[in-house]
Amino acid sequence: MEIELLILAQLMQGPKHGYEIKKNIVFVMNNKKIINNNSLYPKLRRFEEQGMVSKTMEEQEGRPNRHVYAITEKGRKDFYDKINCFTPEMIEVDDEWSIRLAYYNLLNEQTRTRLFEYRMQMIQDRMSRLEKLSLSVGDSKYLMYSPELYFYTQNMLEKEKELISAMEEQMKDRLSNSD
Structure with missing residues (x-):
């Protein structure tokens, strides 16, 4: 669950392209192994299919176009549900604890x-x-x-x-x- 929560948390701050989401998660969690393209893009696709995220194409001059992702109202609700829903066992896990501290202002x-x-x-x-x-x-x-x-x-x-x-x-x- 932590990766999904981290992705949605990034989009709560505004629309972002995939690389920016990944880079910010690595920075916030201080862990390069926490996310990679093989975990990020399938989750973004699933979020899009579930109506939690919208995707638009951004044209770039001299470079390939890129997708920009934005959270929807359904995604916002899911984010708040996820960040506010945890068990004592989850909070024993340092990453789950750290995620909630990273987004403490949203609790x-x-x-x-x-x-x-x-x-x-x-x-x-x-x-x-x-x-x-x-x-x-x-x-x-x-x-x-x-x-x-x-x-x-x-x-x-x-x-x-x-x-x-x-x-x-x-x-x-x-x-x-x-x-």
């Missing part, structure tokens, strides 16, 4: 709250598992992983927890200021 307040709750629960579960793991291996020289990895993971989880708490505070401040 409603209720969805933002649920997103934070799910991710915080995942962090708590990972921290608990990490603690149990460290207690179970003790001082054995046969550690399942290095102490450096343990401290790195613990630190990353703490930092993410702090970030989410700060974002929740910002959201609460905005809500109280808008009243």
Whole structure:
């Protein structure tokens, strides 16, 4: 689902040609492997068949014509449905979490709250598992992983927890200021 959501998110920002969609997704997700022409163009064709995207031909002087894609009202509705619909298991996946953060401004307040709750629960579960793991291996020289990895993971989880708490505070401040 993440590729479909990323493509639609790009078109929510305005009409784009295929290469521009791909380039922007790679930039936003900082991952060159997340999308390629073999995944992009079949999805755009399917979106067009489903009435979620329209396609026009743009003439270019001295170069081949290119297709420009624009999202339709049906596509907008589908985008909002997709970005606001997720499970706790989905939010455990870093790419799904990152997609929602990348388009955070397009989420409603209720969805933002649920997103934070799910991710915080995942962090708590990972921290608990990490603690149990460290207690179970003790001082054995046969550690399942290095102490450096343990401290790195613990630190990353703490930092993410702090970030989410700060974002929740910002959201609460905005809500109280808008009243």
